[in-house]
Amino acid sequence: MAITTKNLTCIVCPRGCTLTVTLNSDLENPVVSVEGQGCKRGVDYATAECTHPTRVLTTTAPTVDGGVVPCKTDRAIPRELLFEAMKAVNTLSAPAVVRIGDVLLENLLGTGANIVATANRG
Amino acid sequence: MQNYVDKTAPYTALVVIGGGPAGMAAAVAAYDDGVRDMVILERDLNAGGILRQCIHNGFGLHRFGEELTGPEYADRYHKMVVERGIAIKTGATVLDVTPSDEEGVAAYVTAISEAEGMFTLRAGAVVLAMGCRERSKGALNIAGTRPAGIYSAGTAQRFVNMEGYMPGRKVVILGSGDIGLIMARRMTLEGAEVKAVCELMPYSGGLARNITQCLDDFGIPLMLSHTVTQIHGKERLTGVTVSKVDEKRRPIPGSEIYFECDTLLLSVGLIPENELTRGANIGMDGITGGATVDQYRQTSLKGVFACGNVLHVHDLVDYVSEEAALAGSSAAAHLRGELTEGRTITLKTDGKVRYTVPQAVTVTENTADVTVYFRPSDIYRDVTVTVREGGVDGNVISKKKRIKVAPGEMETITIKAADLNATTADTLLVSIEESAKKGGNA
Ligand SMILES: Cc1cc2nc3c(=O)[nH]c(=O)nc-3n(C[C@H](O)[C@H](O)[C@H](O)COP(=O)(O)OP(=O)(O)OC[C@H]3O[C@@H](n4cnc5c(N)ncnc54)[C@H](O)[C@@H]3O)c2cc1C
Numbered sequence: 001m002a003i004t005t006k007n008l009t010c011i012v013c014p015r016g017c018t019l020t021v022t023l024n025s026d027l028e029n030p031v032v033s034v035e036g037q038g039c040k041r042g043v044d045y046a047t048a049e050c051t052h053p054t055r056v057l058t059t060t061a062p063t064v065d066g067g068v069v070p071c072k073t074d075r076a077i078p079r080e081l082l083f084e085a086m087k088a089v090n091t092l093s094a095p096a097v098v099r100i101g102d103v104l105l106e107n108l109l110g111t112g113a114n115i116v117a118t119a120n121r122g
Numbered sequence: 123m124q125n126y127v128d129k130t131a132p133y134t135a136l137v138v139i140g141g142g143p144a145g146m147a148a149a150v151a152a153y154d155d156g157v158r159d160m161v162i163l164e165r166d167l168n169a170g171g172i173l174r175q176c177i178h179n180g181f182g183l184h185r186f187g188e189e190l191t192g193p194e195y196a197d198r199y200h201k202m203v204v205e206r207g208i209a210i211k212t213g214a215t216v217l218d219v220t221p222s223d224e225e226g227v228a229a230y231v232t233a234i235s236e237a238e239g240m241f242t243l244r245a246g247a248v249v250l251a252m253g254c255r256e257r258s259k260g261a262l263n264i265a266g267t268r269p270a271g272i273y274s275a276g277t278a279q280r281f282v283n284m285e286g287y288m289p290g291r292k293v294v295i296l297g298s299g300d301i302g303l304i305m306a307r308r309m310t311l312e313g314a315e316v317k318a319v320c321e322l323m324p325y326s327g328g329l330a331r332n333i334t335q336c337l338d339d340f341g342i343p344l345m346l347s348h349t350v351t352q353i354h355g356k357e358r359l360t361g362v363t364v365s366k367v368d369e370k371r372r373p374i375p376g377s378e379i380y381f382e383c384d385t386l387l388l389s390v391g392l393i394p395e396n397e398l399t400r401g402a403n404i405g406m407d408g409i410t411g412g413a414t415v416d417q418y419r420q421t422s423l424k425g426v427f428a429c430g431n432v433l434h435v436h437d438l439v440d441y442v443s444e445e446a447a448l449a450g451s452s453a454a455a456h457l458r459g460e461l462t463e464g465r466t467i468t469l470k471t472d473g474k475v476r477y478t479v480p481q482a483v484t485v486t487e488n489t490a491d492v493t494v495y496f497r498p499s500d501i502y503r504d505v506t507v508t509v510r511e512g513g514v515d516g517n518v519i520s521k522k523k524r525i526k527v528a529p530g531e532m533e534t535i536t537i538k539a540a541d542l543n544a545t546t547a548d549t550l551l552v553s554i555e556e557s558a559k560k561g562g563n564a
Contacts, residue, residue: 008334009330009331009333009334010331011331011334011335012183012189012331013180013183013184013189013331014180014183014329014331014437014438016329016330016331016334016531018330055335055339056179056189057311058177058178058179058191059177059308059311059312060177060282060283060286062286066286067285067286068283068284068285068286070177070191070193070283072177072179072191079339082311083311086311086312086313100193100194100197118177118191118193118194119174119177119191119193119194119197120193120197
């Protein structure tokens, strides 16, 4: 049995709790226990981080009139897809007039996440 | 210094200077406490302040229970302002605040806008919410040329996020405050190569989560105790020399590393924007760069309150909103004549606590518990934060254990109303006490 511990900084909120994760590499879900979290979200974060890390992408999308509009994925996507997601967003041509929450791209790279506007424009 | 005293100017009960998150939250709180005759004056063409360019997420978990980006957070407050019908004048820059000797008027506020030209308001109360600006690169003494390609991190943030323009492709960042860390990720995602983030201090001034998600995620090295010692290039930046520094922050000869780059971002700190405050002769705190205030966020000028980054630099907008709501409610209480004079207790700090806000407490029969915000000067582990009456040997009236405190993260300690009423001391000492066993400043 291979038991190890690992320290992570929780990124769910600005508190940035230091999490101590105990892992057993023989198990399918290797996370045996998590300590140090200020709230339950820390446990979910540690579990995801040790199995399949995910991130919310925040960026800007080009608009038809040559400007940009801030946007984000409406849920976390696999971390390894960030650069591919950037390519997809940078080829968009978003309307000049958008409202917060408008969907600019559906089902980004088959992840189920949408790209939504995060600012009002025009 | 020109004074703009105009006793014939129109009266406005509350004038809020700045339409960022602090100004909007203060106005909303004042409205909810009954103030109707008020105006927010905002220099920019849009309300929202610095949040408009902070397109990353992490705002509002505390305040709204969900993770928002900067523009979304600003929009929440903007909606509250609009719903209440609070007047907001954009494109209106305040030029001067002059104390008044008229009964019921705290100050004369003079502004200029394209629509109205120059105008003065006789303000019953004023909330200062002008935010902060970045320390300029002129303040830095780096040897070498001054080619194009050197920007403050906030300027680069505005270029990339609002104008869709990338300032460069090969980047070195000096300073590991949050703006620098956020920009390291942002430029990487947009295809730039961020070679290193250099930090003069042995620790980062940014949030731990930003080191994880902005640097570690992309394998960007954080070089602690390092600084840029030479700038290279004639017209355009071609590279920088980075050196390790000793404990006294002096570059160590022989430790130089050369990085080829076309862009250097400086993220070397923010300073509260207090020209107006100084112009009004309001008492200032040399360490925060903001006004000195009591627990109501009232400055030395009666009826003038301050909140947000103009008071002290906050890393979390949630705290800005909280503080601003307090300032707005206090302004409303002042207008109702309820902020009575009382006994003043000054808060002092040991060297380990760098500063506190508030810097003083006004004790009256209505005094409530007081939350004191503070920043440590360094990283300390296994400490007890104490509030003592008088000095170091004084009686402890509040204490709190912390596993770790760091300059990048604001801390709080609460003093109970009963203790404030009971004490006869005219100063309280806020300190960080290390336990007997050696904790060390790792
Ligand atoms: C790059 C960056 C990243 C950040 N990241 C985070 C984060 O991840 N999470 C988080 O919670 N917080 C974050 N913060 C902190 C948070 O955004 C700020 O603390 C907050 O926006 C400060 O609000 P404010 O209203 O005090 O100042 P500001 O937002 O600066 O607003 C001040 C307003 O006053 C106006 N003004 C100034 N002078 C005058 C004048 N003379 N007349 C009229 N108007 C005037 C300005 O135009 C501006 O609109 C970040 C800050 C920055 C800079």
